[in-house]
Amino acid sequence: MKWKRSERLVDMTQFLMEHPHKLIPLTFFASLYESAKSSISEDLTIVKETFEERGSGLLVTVPGAAGGVKFIPTMTDADVKVVAEELMEQLSKAERLLPGGYLYMTDLLGSPALMNKVGKVFASAFADEKIDAIMTVATKGIPIAHAIARHLNVPVVVVRRDSKVTEGPTVSINYVSGSARRIQTMVLSKRSMEKGQRVLITDDFMKVGGTINGMKSLLEEFNCELAGIAVLVEAEHEGEQLVEDYLSLVKLHEVNEKSGTIALTEGNYFVKGGSLDESSINN
Amino acid sequence: MKWKRSERLVDMTQFLMEHPHKLIPLTFFASLYESAKSSISEDLTIVKETFEERGSGLLVTVPGAAGGVKFIPTMTDADVKVVAEELMEQLSKAERLLPGGYLYMTDLLGSPALMNKVGKVFASAFADEKIDAIMTVATKGIPIAHAIARHLNVPVVVVRRDSKVTEGPTVSINYVSGSARRIQTMVLSKRSMEKGQRVLITDDFMKVGGTINGMKSLLEEFNCELAGIAVLVEAEHEGEQLVEDYLSLVKLHEVNEKSGTIALTEGNYFVKGGSLDESSINN
Numbered sequence: 001m002k003w004k005r006s007e008r009l010v011d012m013t014q015f016l017m018e019h020p021h022k023l024i025p026l027t028f029f030a031s032l033y034e035s036a037k038s039s040i041s042e043d044l045t046i047v048k049e050t051f052e053e054r055g056s057g058l059l060v061t062v063p064g065a066a067g068g069v070k071f072i073p074t075m076t077d078a079d080v081k082v083v084a085e086e087l088m089e090q091l092s093k094a095e096r097l098l099p100g101g102y103l104y105m106t107d108l109l110g111s112p113a114l115m116n117k118v119g120k121v122f123a124s125a126f127a128d129e130k131i132d133a134i135m136t137v138a139t140k141g142i143p144i145a146h147a148i149a150r151h152l153n154v155p156v157v158v159v160r161r162d163s164k165v166t167e168g169p170t171v172s173i174n175y176v177s178g179s180a181r182r183i184q185t186m187v188l189s190k191r192s193m194e195k196g197q198r199v200l201i202t203d204d205f206m207k208v209g210g211t212i213n214g215m216k217s218l219l220e221e222f223n224c225e226l227a228g229i230a231v232l233v234e235a236e237h238e239g240e241q242l243v244e245d246y247l248s249l250v251k252l253h254e255v256n257e258k259s260g261t262i263a264l265t266e267g268n269y270f271v272k273g274g275s276l277d278e279s280s281i282n283n
Numbered sequence: 284m285k286w287k288r289s290e291r292l293v294d295m296t297q298f299l300m301e302h303p304h305k306l307i308p309l310t311f312f313a314s315l316y317e318s319a320k321s322s323i324s325e326d327l328t329i330v331k332e333t334f335e336e337r338g339s340g341l342l343v344t345v346p347g348a349a350g351g352v353k354f355i356p357t358m359t360d361a362d363v364k365v366v367a368e369e370l371m372e373q374l375s376k377a378e379r380l381l382p383g384g385y386l387y388m389t390d391l392l393g394s395p396a397l398m399n400k401v402g403k404v405f406a407s408a409f410a411d412e413k414i415d416a417i418m419t420v421a422t423k424g425i426p427i428a429h430a431i432a433r434h435l436n437v438p439v440v441v442v443r444r445d446s447k448v449t450e451g452p453t454v455s456i457n458y459v460s461g462s463a464r465r466i467q468t469m470v471l472s473k474r475s476m477e478k479g480q481r482v483l484i485t486d487d488f489m490k491v492g493g494t495i496n497g498m499k500s501l502l503e504e505f506n507c508e509l510a511g512i513a514v515l516v517e518a519e520h521e522g523e524q525l526v527e528d529y530l531s532l533v534k535l536h537e538v539n540e541k542s543g544t545i546a547l548t549e550g551n552y553f554v555k556g557g558s559l560d561e562s563s564i565n566n
Contacts, residue, residue: 006292010333013296018399050293102449106472110440112433116301139421139441140449143429150395157393158422166385166423189389 003033016071021153025068075124094260119147122230132197141203157192178208198227206231209243286316299354304436308351358407377543384538402430405513415480424486461491481510489514492526
């Protein structure tokens with residue numbers, strides 16, 4: 001089949017979206033569509049300009065024999081604000097209040113559409129960092145970790161509270177959980193990471209930062225480096241903050257069980273994060 | 284901005300891929316692109332034909348005032364075979380063998396690219412079923428459940444082994460785990476599901492089927508219906524099989540620790556599953 005430009009544009013868009021952060025040689029598209037490289041270049045210019053107009057991604061061109069194009073999913077600050085607002089609206093509902101001042105968030109973490117957007121928010125914010133893996137702790141961080149990982153095209157590493165026979169040999173550490181100041185254990189399969197990898201840590205909720213600090217200690221045990229910390233909801237609290245350099249989408253200020261009110265603002269994303277342009281991407 | 288056809292095709296493809304199984308009125312696209320409905324119809328015909336040529340999805344048109352188009356992700360049997368073969372090649376590596384005849388699969392479940400394909404395989408197989416939610420058990424089924432859910436645009440419900448304060452009130456059941464015949468517990472937040480919902484159960488691994496049977500019992504407690512069962516790897520074994528009507532992508536026949544061999548074949552997908560056409564989709 002000889003592909004027309006209009007068909008190539010549709011198919012190419014689909015292909016690029018399914019292969020983010022991956023270098024695709026122009027010759028791949030040329031042979032896939034039985035078209036001249038010059039036609040493919042023109043197609044890619046249209047795709048690139050449309051993605052940029054929408055703010056949905058960058059198409060980075062790497063010149064030379066080993067070159068090609070790479071699709072980098074991005075989000076405009078305006079689109080990130082929409083996601084943060086959706087999240088705040090959802091989280092502010094009084095029926096989410098649980099005894100002890102906890103918030104029910106499980107349904108939000110179970111929404112693939114919302115998780116897809118959250119993943120794109122953080123993948124966009126860390127698109128110019130070298131990242132080899134996303135780390136989270138079971139269970140609730142997993143959907144966020146996978147959503148970020150899919151947009152960055154890197155593997156997910158899941159830390160557990162207990163060791164399992166199906167994980168093989170594990171490395172275990174003790175850490176101090178934040179608010180309760182209890183000693184807890186974290187385990188990670190030895191096969192999960194290699195020395196020297198750069199790791200983005202993520203979780204659904206952070207208060208004092210004990211769990212995230214535990215994951216940072218695990219990184220040290222594996223001789224890996226911290227590439228960043230992405231948190232869906234951070235909670236304000238009195239006293240020491242164990243983690244400093246993180247990005248959060250939403251901040252929980254106060255939960256009042258008596259009056260049924262939940263006070264939320266935007267997280268520090270809008271202070272620390274921000275839009276990318278092509279020049280900041282490391283090829 | 285006035286959008287050209289070429290730009291509309293790129294942007295429309297991106298939009299449809301991010302909103303699977305969702306009815307989009309033609310007027311939405313017409314106003315988004317400031318174009319006549321007749322032009323949008325022509326665009327959609329090009330998108331539809333390209334998706335069909337590639338076998339990557341159907342674009343179903345719902346006529347009438349409340350109508351529009353719906354993108355249904357699909358996979359050809361040939362593409363599913365490629366996924367099954369990739370999985371078998373990966374799983375057959377001797378270094379995956381763990382003491383007790385277990386297989387290390389955690390890295391595969393941590394690969395977002397592979398999970399995306401696996402999700403599409405099962406979303407495609409169950410695209411013509413009415414499905415309201417995907418259910419799995421923590422921890423390893425979560426990436427598969429989210430991948431299927433994203434392609435079907437339905438929420439994920441995660442069953443846990445233990446109850447957590449952040450889940451609110453829960454329903455708990457006891458079930459008999461398959462091979463070991465031990466009594467185990469499963470809990471699910473009461474808020475997770477509503478009466479009458481149709482639920483697709485999924486997990487990474489199934490032997491006798493005890494865990495899946497436990498999830499079926501939970502569905503009964505919630506007065507929900509079983510819409511189907513999707514398993515990444517099923518394991519052959521002697522004796523009773525607790526679950527009958529399931530779809531598997533890969534079948535594990537034998538694990539020989541001594542010789543370091545792992546015998547695998549395709550799962551029953553290629554017998555029970557199969558391609559869709561537009562006529563089988565319930566609008």
